[in-house]
Amino acid sequence: MISYNDIKDIINSLKTEGIEARVRDVAYLVMCDSFVDKALAAKVAYQEDDKPSNKVLSMLAEKLKPFGIGAITTISKDENREALLxxxxxxxxxxxxxxxxxxxxxxxxxxKVVLDARVKLNDKFNIEEEEGQKRIIVVPQKHDIICKWTSRECSAMPSKEACMKYYNLIDAEK
Known part of the structure; x- marks a missing residue:
């Protein structure tokens, strides 16, 4: 929580740096953490007044981070994975x-919760690959030609005699 005296101290420290900030600027940043719509937060904080520059807001946001205002907490992938486990x-x-x-x-x-969590782990964190259960897909080799005698794919054109012998074919009478 931040008190009014803390806000006054922050505004005075920004004045020494040559930046003019107001209490409503702090209110705007606090509402930005609470509201999904930033335009609504600006309308509530400033009503008819102009919004300050981005420089003023960014400097003010830096001063407010120790109070938990405007500080974005991020969770790492490993922390998220451990939480799911x-x-x-x-x-x-x-x-x-x-x-x-x-x-x-x-x-x-x-x-059901266990099943959903396991699905999330497999989808998001590729647990399956880490545990050594990799899926191997075997793709057959592509062939160069289609045999004119047997109508099958071949890598190299066999002779007519070789095809007839291998597939037990009989020479058609002409």
Whole structure:
């Protein structure tokens, strides 16, 4: 939380740097964290007044970050993956407890959550590849020609005699 005295201190420190900021600028930045629509936040904070420049807002946002205003928290991919794995283990435990106690509704719900979390892990984090279960797709070799005697794909044109012998063909009478 930020107090009015903290806001006044921040505004005074910006004045020493030659930047003119107002309390409504701080209110605008606080509302930007709360509102999805930035235009609505500007309308509420400034009403008919002009919005300050981006430089003023960026400097003010830097000063407000220690108070948790305008600070964007990011979660790394590894942290997200670990959270999903933790959720799976917790839901497995709940499902096991529900199974032993005979609560089928809880067991079904927990099982669905485990299944959804596993699907997310496979889709987003490629867990399957990391565990060594790679899928191998075998693509047959492309052939150069189609045999005029057997109408099959061939890499090299065989002789008529070789085809007739291999496929047990009989020479047609002319």
């Amino acid at each position: 933790k959720e799976i283990s917790e839901m497995k435990q709940i499902a096991d407890d529900a199974k032993t106690s005979g609560d089928s509704d809880t067991f079904i719900k927990a099982s």
